[in-house]
Amino acid sequence: MANMSSSVCMETPHAHGHAHGHTHNYNPTPGRDFPLQIDSCMNPVLDYSAQMERYRSFATFYKNSTAAGATPFPQTAKIARIATPLFPSARLSAMPPWPCDNAMLWGRKPATVNVNGPHTHRTGMSRAEPVNVHMSAKHIPQDSALSMGDNFLSPLSAEQCRGLPVTGAECMNRLKCPPSGPPGEADRGGTFGGMPPLGGLSLPPGVIVMTTLHSGAGSSGVTMSDSAFQIANVAADCQHSGSSCSGSPAALNGNANGSCSSGNSNGSGAAKRKRKRCGVCAPCRRLINCGVCSSCRNRKTGHQICKFRKCEELKKKPGSTMERAPSAGAADTFRWFF
């Protein structure tokens, strides 16, 4: 995988929506793989395309602006720009696109499991993979930079999402499990992605769902049971992660290695082992590198993952999550339940 930092590193399955023959590396094959999602509140194809367009135009714009000899954009400006949430309400969260981000998740190769963190039991998940799908510059529409304003905002507005006749859980339900996908694979990313911001709050989808379950909102005439089971499955799945680790979230990150690391995990502080990405947070679920952040640009020397893919858990210092004991609030508890 050569030089991911210098190229835009993106691939898209026909964001432009025309029908022709050539194929891309990543192609969810909309008609075949996601037949039920066409009319869902989070049309995955549209969503994926929107995301890809967004990234593409972003990278192209800055690339062109830099190449033209113009005053380069400050890195902070780039970051701020690309981090612009898809939904206005998402500005409340640190990681912008909680909702509508999952389109990129489908078909992704399994993310690395967090054996320390939120107990993922994703034995199938490989290490963090090179999500940079290479997209040569020639594939980038020349006008993309000019349409930045449009592309940076998802075509799916918050209003659009809210107005749809399904709840977030329902969306999730529909978005889950591409029929042709391997069993278990779809649960990883697809299950959590499609939650619209409820009540104007941008929360991790899992939080919303589990809170809803507890509040009994499932009786509101919305099909919740399926989603509930999906969540439960994921949770149970997570519980088994890390082989011998205990299930306590507090124990997970209490020390960087989890409390069950083979070596010396107890207090000695020595021989720290690498933590792994949780695989469930928004950054972890991102499929593509932005291509413009410092980590992407300095991939050769920096050895760091794209800033927008950096696991939220790994951003925290090991041990900074001790407060997340089971006694935490419901939302937090459920978040860590995963």
Added chain:
DNA sequence: ATTAACGTTTGA
């Protein structure tokens, strides 16, 4: 506090 770079671990 943030960033860049390096050493290192990890898994394919």
Added chain:
DNA sequence: TCAAACGTTAAT
């Protein structure tokens, strides 16, 4: 063996 990426540290 290699690529990816985490942890650490020095520079700013």
